[in-house]
Structure formats: C-alpha cells, structure tokens
Amino acid sequence: MHTRIRGILLALALGGLATAAHAEKRHFELTIEEVDLEVAPGFTAKVWAFNGQVPGPLIHVVEGDELEVVVQNNTTMSHTIHWHGVYQTNSWQSDGVPDITQKAIEPGEQYTYRFVVDKPGSLWYHCHVNVSEHIGLRGMWGPLVVDPKKPTKLEREVTKDAIAMFSGWSSASAGTYGTGGHPGEVLDYFSINGKSFPMNQPLRVRKGDVLRLRLYAATIPVSFHPHGHDALVTHKDGLPLEKPLPVDVLAMQPGERYDVIIRMNNPGIWVTHDHIEHHTTNAGKDHGGSMLVIEYEEIEKPDWYVWKDVAYEPDFYMSESLKKPHGLHEIAAFKGFDPAELRRRQRSGSSASGHSSRGGH
Numbered sequence: 520m521h522t523r524i525r526g527i528l529l530a531l532a533l534g535g536l537a538t539a540a541h542a543e544k545r546h547f548e549l550t551i552e553e554v555d556l557e558v559a560p561g562f563t564a565k566v567w568a569f570n571g572q573v574p575g576p577l578i579h580v581v582e583g584d585e586l587e588v589v590v591q592n593n594t595t596m597s598h599t600i601h602w603h604g605v606y607q608t609n610s611w612q613s614d615g616v617p618d619i620t621q622k623a624i625e626p627g628e629q630y631t632y633r634f635v636v637d638k639p640g641s642l643w644y645h646c647h648v649n650v651s652e653h654i655g656l657r658g659m660w661g662p663l664v665v666d667p668k669k670p671t672k673l674e675r676e677v678t679k680d681a682i683a684m685f686s687g688w689s690s691a692s693a694g695t696y697g698t699g700g701h702p703g704e705v706l707d708y709f710s711i712n713g714k715s716f717p718m719n720q721p722l723r724v725r726k727g728d729v730l731r732l733r734l735y736a737a738t739i740p741v742s743f744h745p746h747g748h749d750a751l752v753t754h755k756d757g758l759p760l761e762k763p764l765p766v767d768v769l770a771m772q773p774g775e776r777y778d779v780i781i782r783m784n785n786p787g788i789w790v791t792h793d794h795i796e797h798h799t800t801n802a803g804k805d806h807g808g809s810m811l812v813i814e815y816e817e818i819e820k821p822d823w824y825v826w827k828d829v830a831y832e833p834d835f836y837m838s839e840s841l842k843k844p845h846g847l848h849e850i851a852a853f854k855g856f857d858p859a860e861l862r863r864r865q866r867s868g869s870s871a872s873g874h875s876s877r878g879g880h
C-alpha cells in the first residue's frame with residue numbers, strides 16, 4: 520500500500536479510537552410520579568418518585584459524556600431537577616433552580632436538560648422546588664455516578680461497589696402532599712435507600728472483597744460507624760482525597776457524599792449504623808432506621824438471626840446495576856405503589872410491598 524495512504528488510514532483509525540474513548544451522547548427519560556412508598560413496617564409516605572422509585576434510578580455515565588434528560592412531570596405540583604456536583608459549564612440553564620435558571624416544570628409539562636458531566640465521582644440529582652418538602656420528605660433524589668477518565672489506584676482494586684443514600688421522614692406530614700418541611704418538624708423515621716431496618720437488606724460480601732461504599736447523606740446528618748472494620752475515606756463529593764483517611768466514624772452533613780473503601784478481612788455479621796442514636800429507631804423504637812448489616816457469605820446464620828430467612832435482593836445497594844453497561848437503571852426494589860393499589864392490598868391484609876419476608880417482620 521502507498522505509504523501516504525497507509526498514513527491517512529492510520530490517522531483515521533487512531534482518530535476513531537480517540538473519539539470512542541471520548542464523550543458519549545446519552546439520552547435519558549425521567550418521569551415524576553405520585554406513589555406511596557412503604558418505608559418501614561406500618562409506615563408509608565406519599566412521595567414524588569423519579570420513574571416511580573425512591574431513590575430515583577441509578578444514572579451511571581462516564582466523565583465527559585453529553586447528557587440529554589427529558590423530565591416529564593406527572594404529579595400535581597411543580598418540580599425541577601438539579602444535577603448536584605455537575606459544573607454546568609456553558610449550560611447554566613440546566614442547573615434546575617426554579618425562577619432563576621428555568622421556570623419550574625408544571626404538572627403535565629416537561630423540560631429537557633442538556634449538559635456535559637464534567638465532574639467525576641459520586642454525584643446525585645434532586646428536585647430544587649420547595650426543597651424542605653420535596654427533597655426532605657418526598658424522596659426526590661437519586662444517584663448520578665460518573666466514572667472518572669482516570670481512576671485512582673485504590674479505585675481499581677474495588678471488587679464490590681455499593682450505594683447507600685440516607686434520608687429521614689416525618690409521619691406527621693407523610694400522608695398529605697404540600698405539607699411539612701417546616702423548621703422544627705420532627706423526623707421520626709430514617710432510612711437507607713428509602714427503607715428502614717428491617718425492611719432494608721443485608722449487604723453481602725465475601726472475605727477478600729474490596730468494598731467501595733458510596734455514602735450519600737441525602738437529607739439528614741449521619742454519623743456512620745462500621746463495626747469490625749475501618750473505612751478508608753477516598754473521595755469527598757466525588758473528588759479523590761490527596762491522602763485517604765482511615766476512620767471508624769464518619770460524620771456527614773446533608774448533601775455530602777463520601778466514598779469509603781472497606782477491606783473485607785474480618786468474616787462475621789456486622790452492623791454499620793448511624794451514631795446519631797435516634798436514627799436507628801422507627802418512631803422511637805429500637806432497632807430500626809438507618810442500620811445496615813454487612814453479612815459475610817461464608818458465615819452461617821444462627822437460627823435467631825433477625826434476617827435468617829430474608830428474601831435476598833442483591834441490587835438493594837445497586838451493586839448489580841453498577842456492574843451493568845453505562846446508562847439509566849431502574850431498580851424494582853425501590854418502586855412505590857399506586858395509592859389505590861396500596862389501599863386494596865391493605866384491605867386484603869397482605870403486605871403493600873408483596874415481599875414481606877424481606878423485612879423479617
């Protein structure tokens with residue numbers, strides 16, 4: 520082949536490779552739905568749920584990707600989406616703040632957000648209308664995980680990736696849209712990924728796993744304490760720390776995210792819990808709230824173990840979805856219920872979630 524033509528072909532091939540490694544254009548669709556979410560045994564909240572679920576779907580993309588997200592509001596009140604952590608360079612109109620960057624999306628209407636995910640890490644998205652109610656009490660948040668172009672050495676060791684989003688609830692206003700979110704309001708339920716213990720799930724690991732937990736203090740302060748292990752804080756709000764910090768308690772304020780790496784080197788059944796003590800209760804009753812149990816698969820579960828016969832849901836901490844190809848992933852375990860359906864089930868005496876064995880209650 521003529522040298523010059525070969526040179527041109529080579530340049531084209533390399534150009535193609537470079538493009539493939541660069542930005543993907545990704546189109547996603549989100550709806551906002553009014554559903555009832557069973558948070559704790561005997562406690563259900565009315566939520567505005569992205570694609571009918573709390574947390575909202577996992578959006579998992581790569582640094583530099585160009586996103587187009589069409590948001591359809593199927594609820595009775597207005598909303599927006601703020602993409603928390605995204606710099607919105609030259610796209611401030613997609614920052615999601617009502618009356619400042621856009622008009623709120625009215626019931627029945629839609630809005631299209633277009634932006635480049637120019638910051639990597641554990642980001643998230645949430646409504647920005649009347650946040651004390653919409654985020655604080657109605658579940659309007661979900662994870663936006665942006666894989667960095669250049670992962671750190673520690674990140675490349677991870678064998679199990681998981682997401683835990685912490686939030687609080689108020690039973691006084693849970694039943695009526697448009698109420699609650701006022702200063703001094705008492706939060707009496709606390710959850711991880713929208714469920715209070717024992718309705719949440721164990722996080723199952725094997726000895727030797729390198730677990731990355733992406734911790735999101737979505738709506739409440741958290742004082743996170745894993746038993747039996749240190750947690751190595753590697754990232755804060757998406758960005759890697761120059762010097763990772765080993766801790767056994769990690770304090771987080773609302774909105775903050777920390778990635779921690781836990782080396783699973785101590786087989787057992789361990790709790791990790793919130794050291795803000797009343798957060799591990801359901802309406803004041805222990806054990807409940809934001810307790811997370813880490814189970815080593817090799818440990819036999821004693822007969823009296825609270826979750827001896829739990830119907831295991833492997834995607835509850837989004838570990839399965841995080842392994843899927845990049846995209847938007849809905850998670851069945853997070854779906855709420857049509858209120859009429861919920862009333863029907865309650866009348867017939869069956870669990871609203873249809874999987875009561877999960878909670879062991």
Ligand SMILES: [Cu+2]
Nearest residue numbers: 598646648653
């Ligand atoms: Cu909203």
